[in-house]
Amino acid sequence: MTSTPVIDVDGLNVRYGDFHAVKNLSFQVERGELYALLGTNGAGKTSTLETVEGHRAATSGTVRVFGHSPRDRRAVRPRMGVMLQESGFSPDLTVRESVGLIGALSGRADQVGRVLGLVGLSDRAGTEVSQLSGGEKRRLDFATAVYGTPELIFLDEPTTGLDVQSRHALWEAVDRLREDGSTIVLTTHYLEEAQQRADRIGLMHKGVFHREGTVAELTRTLPAEIRFSLAGPAPALPLHAVRGSDGGFLIETFALQKDLHTLLRWAQDGAVELRELQAGPTRLDDVLRSIGGD
Numbered sequence: 001m002t003s004t005p006v007i008d009v010d011g012l013n014v015r016y017g018d019f020h021a022v023k024n025l026s027f028q029v030e031r032g033e034l035y036a037l038l039g040t041n042g043a044g045k046t047s048t049l050e051t052v053e054g055h056r057a058a059t060s061g062t063v064r065v066f067g068h069s070p071r072d073r074r075a076v077r078p079r080m081g082v083m084l085q086e087s088g089f090s091p092d093l094t095v096r097e098s099v100g101l102i103g104a105l106s107g108r109a110d111q112v113g114r115v116l117g118l119v120g121l122s123d124r125a126g127t128e129v130s131q132l133s134g135g136e137k138r139r140l141d142f143a144t145a146v147y148g149t150p151e152l153i154f155l156d157e158p159t160t161g162l163d164v165q166s167r168h169a170l171w172e173a174v175d176r177l178r179e180d181g182s183t184i185v186l187t188t189h190y191l192e193e194a195q196q197r198a199d200r201i202g203l204m205h206k207g208v209f210h211r212e213g214t215v216a217e218l219t220r221t222l223p224a225e226i227r228f229s230l231a232g233p234a235p236a237l238p239l240h241a242v243r244g245s246d247g248g249f250l251i252e253t254f255a256l257q258k259d260l261h262t263l264l265r266w267a268q269d270g271a272v273e274l275r276e277l278q279a280g281p282t283r284l285d286d287v288l289r290s291i292g293g294d
């Protein structure tokens with residue numbers, strides 16, 4: 001039995017007057033997935049998400065969330081949590097009052113204390129929103145999305161403005177939500193976060209998917225990299241390498257294991273010291289950079 005996708009977008013077009021921002025886009029997000037919508041600036045990510053969240057009408061095409069139109073607020077809203085880039089809380093309410101208000105509006109059952117604990121704001125419960133730091137406000141935005149553990153959660157640039165510790169705590173909270181079965185849709189400009197966590201990625205550029213698939217599918221289209229520098233004179237390298245301006249070497253390869261083995265054996269045989277040796281698959285940044293110039 002195949003289950004209905006949580007999100008089903010078919011031939012979505014979004015136009016702003018003459019400008020065609022999203023062009024015939026189709027994708028699905030399955031239950032329990034973490035799907036990342038990434039792309040270049042102005043690619044159409046926000047326009048797509050706003051349409052899926054029900055905040056914007058599609059110019060044409062079909063969008064279904066839990067099998068309903070996202071504009072059908074009563075059917076969709078209680079099952080969906082949205083973390084916007086800016087939630088706009090009333091500055092004179094306390095954190096506890098703000099989360100309580102969110103809870104009442106969400107139509108989901110939860111306990112304010114539990115949510116404050118989840119987003120790391122328990123010790124700020126009595127503080128007015130106007131007194132919060134940027135990172136604390138961001139965690140309050142996160143609380144809006146996760147109150148009542150919705151089945152579907154949209155996280156728009158969730159870690160922007162967070163320090164390393166808070167970032168880590170947020171991803172731990174996301175992991176717990178996923179264990180509870182939530183489906184997550186993420187946008188971020190921190191590509192390594194998506195690379196580590198996304199099940200699938202839609203990589204947008206100029207209104208279309210440049211690529212869509214798992215991280216492995218996206219990165220395997222570009223060569224892996226081996227980087228190193230040499231401590232002193234060495235025999236001729238066994239592989240073609242490019243010399244960087246910093247004096248380091250770069251080998252690009254579609255046969256990482258084999259070429260790394262060749263290089264290490266050459267170094268071993270010639271007693272050559274490979275300094276700052278790094279080897280790994282292409283990063284998503286490289287994939288994005290490869291389309292940015294189109």
Ligand SMILES: Nc1ncnc2c1ncn2[C@@H]1O[C@H](COP(=O)(O)OP(=O)(O)OP(=O)(O)O)[C@@H](O)[C@H]1O
Pocket residue numbers: 016019021039040041042043044045046047048
């Ligand atoms: N209300 C609007 N009126 C006219 N053009 C718009 C409007 N909103 C967005 N656009 C244009 O549509 C294109 C897609 O915008 P969108 O905000 O969806 O992209 P994005 O991928 O979210 O970009 P970014 O990563 O820079 O936030 C951009 O060229 C933008 O200038």
